[in-house]
Amino acid sequence: MAENIYPIYDKMMSREEREQQLGQHGMMVWFTGLSGSGKSTVALGVERELAKRGVLCRILDGDNIRAGINSNLGFSEEDRMENIRRIAEIGKLFVQTGIVTLACFVSPTEEIRQLARTIIGDEDFNEVFVSTPLEECERRDVKGLYARARRGEVKDFTGISAPFEAPKNPAISIDTSVLPLEESVNRVVDMIMAIAKKGK
Amino acid sequence: MAENIYPIYDKMMSREEREQQLGQHGMMVWFTGLSGSGKSTVALGVERELAKRGVLCRILDGDNIRAGINSNLGFSEEDRMENIRRIAEIGKLFVQTGIVTLACFVSPTEEIRQLARTIIGDEDFNEVFVSTPLEECERRDVKGLYARARRGEVKDFTGISAPFEAPKNPAISIDTSVLPLEESVNRVVDMIMAIAKKGK
Numbered sequence: 519m520a521e522n523i524y525p526i527y528d529k530m531m532s533r534e535e536r537e538q539q540l541g542q543h544g545m546m547v548w549f550t551g552l553s554g555s556g557k558s559t560v561a562l563g564v565e566r567e568l569a570k571r572g573v574l575c576r577i578l579d580g581d582n583i584r585a586g587i588n589s590n591l592g593f594s595e596e597d598r599m600e601n602i603r604r605i606a607e608i609g610k611l612f613v614q615t616g617i618v619t620l621a622c623f624v625s626p627t628e629e630i631r632q633l634a635r636t637i638i639g640d641e642d643f644n645e646v647f648v649s650t651p652l653e654e655c656e657r658r659d660v661k662g663l664y665a666r667a668r669r670g671e672v673k674d675f676t677g678i679s680a681p682f683e684a685p686k687n688p689a690i691s692i693d694t695s696v697l698p699l700e701e702s703v704n705r706v707v708d709m710i711m712a713i714a715k716k717g718k
Numbered sequence: 719m720a721e722n723i724y725p726i727y728d729k730m731m732s733r734e735e736r737e738q739q740l741g742q743h744g745m746m747v748w749f750t751g752l753s754g755s756g757k758s759t760v761a762l763g764v765e766r767e768l769a770k771r772g773v774l775c776r777i778l779d780g781d782n783i784r785a786g787i788n789s790n791l792g793f794s795e796e797d798r799m800e801n802i803r804r805i806a807e808i809g810k811l812f813v814q815t816g817i818v819t820l821a822c823f824v825s826p827t828e829e830i831r832q833l834a835r836t837i838i839g840d841e842d843f844n845e846v847f848v849s850t851p852l853e854e855c856e857r858r859d860v861k862g863l864y865a866r867a868r869r870g871e872v873k874d875f876t877g878i879s880a881p882f883e884a885p886k887n888p889a890i891s892i893d894t895s896v897l898p899l900e901e902s903v904n905r906v907v908d909m910i911m912a913i914a915k916k917g918k
Contacts, residue, residue: 529762530762530765530777530781531765531766531769535769536774539769539772539774540774562729562730565730565731566731569731569735569739572739574736574739574740574815576811576815577730578811581730582811586807586810586811587803587804587807587808587811590800600790603787604787604804607786607787608787608808608811610786611776611778611782611786611787611808611812612811612812612815615774615776615812615817617815
């Protein structure tokens with residue numbers, strides 16, 4: 519801002535102006551849960567349903583984060599925290615653009631999720647716990663990671679050789695081994711629409 | 719994607735679908751130029767003019783990047799490259815969401831701008847050279863940095879103690895010491911609108 523030499527364009531558009539332009543409120547929807555619990559699947563469904571309702575959203579997940587900006591991070595304790603810190607900072611940029619942002623990351627500890635919440639801001643942080651039990655996630659084992667973890671080939675694998683701390687007070691809990699996908703998606707969509715269109 | 723267990727929601731919305739939803743094409747507009755050249759001022763004007771035309775855009779600049787995701791970077795050669803790499807990766811996420819993304823960074827070398835171009839993709843990278851001469855930038859000295867650099871208090875300051883390599887083939891060049899602000903803004907807006915609404 520200090521570079522501004524003309525008073526006529528002295529300020530970046532505010533979040534409120536942008537939200538007005540888009541006709542929606544931005545927010546972060548943070549999916550946490552074991553690998554294979556269904557975080558991405560539910561988020562993909564939510565994205566499609568929101569598009570039908572004219573709501574702009576953006577999914578951040580391992581595919582577009584670990585392969586891109588976080589490609590220079592490993593899986594040490596320090597790198598895992600930095601991974602989440604960067605995701606939260608990027609998420610914040612999207613939220614402040616007025617976009618409904620869906621983050622799908624195991625994010626297994628209270629400490630890690632608290633870091634994300636602190637960066638993004640409590641009022642914009644909506645935690646969705648995909649609580650599908652370990653047995654079901656391991657049965658699905660879509661990426662073959664559980665088998666590898668059981669064979670000791672993957673270190674510190676959440677649920678097998680590293681703990682998952684269930685969120686204490688999530689906005690929504692979804693067990694995809696019990697709830698049909700459409701119902702899981704609907705619950706998240708209902709929560710989002712209640713916030714996204716508030717006062718619009 | 720490997721986590722998807724239901725075929726019904728098997729893919730993230732494509733960039734094309736998102737652009738269809740927004741009614742615009744995403745792109746990166748990369749402002750390069752000396753400190754004080756007017757990069758942010760022009761970008762702020764562009765943002766306002768685009769908003770009037772219903773085009774969603776997002777400015778990335780020192781204020782929201784260095785203070786956020788890149789707060790753990792210094793000004794070593796390595797950190798300057800990492801700074802730009804992360805900005806480019808974040809920019810790519812915005813561009814692929816269909817958003818007109820304006821990046822305002824000195825980005826003084828061909829190497830640094832080439833890094834950004836490579837990450838974002840040549841077809842989405844539009845370089846705007848804010849070519850205001852050093853004398854005028856130093857005369858403005860909005861942040862007082864030139865004075866400090868002259869006193870030797872700021873190391874490797876572009877234009878004083880570190881080189882600025884002019885882009886060889888920018889999409890647009892703007893000298894804000896000659897062109898009125900409105901005209902500078904209009905030139906960038908015209909370029910963007912020609913791309914943003916192509917085929918819409």
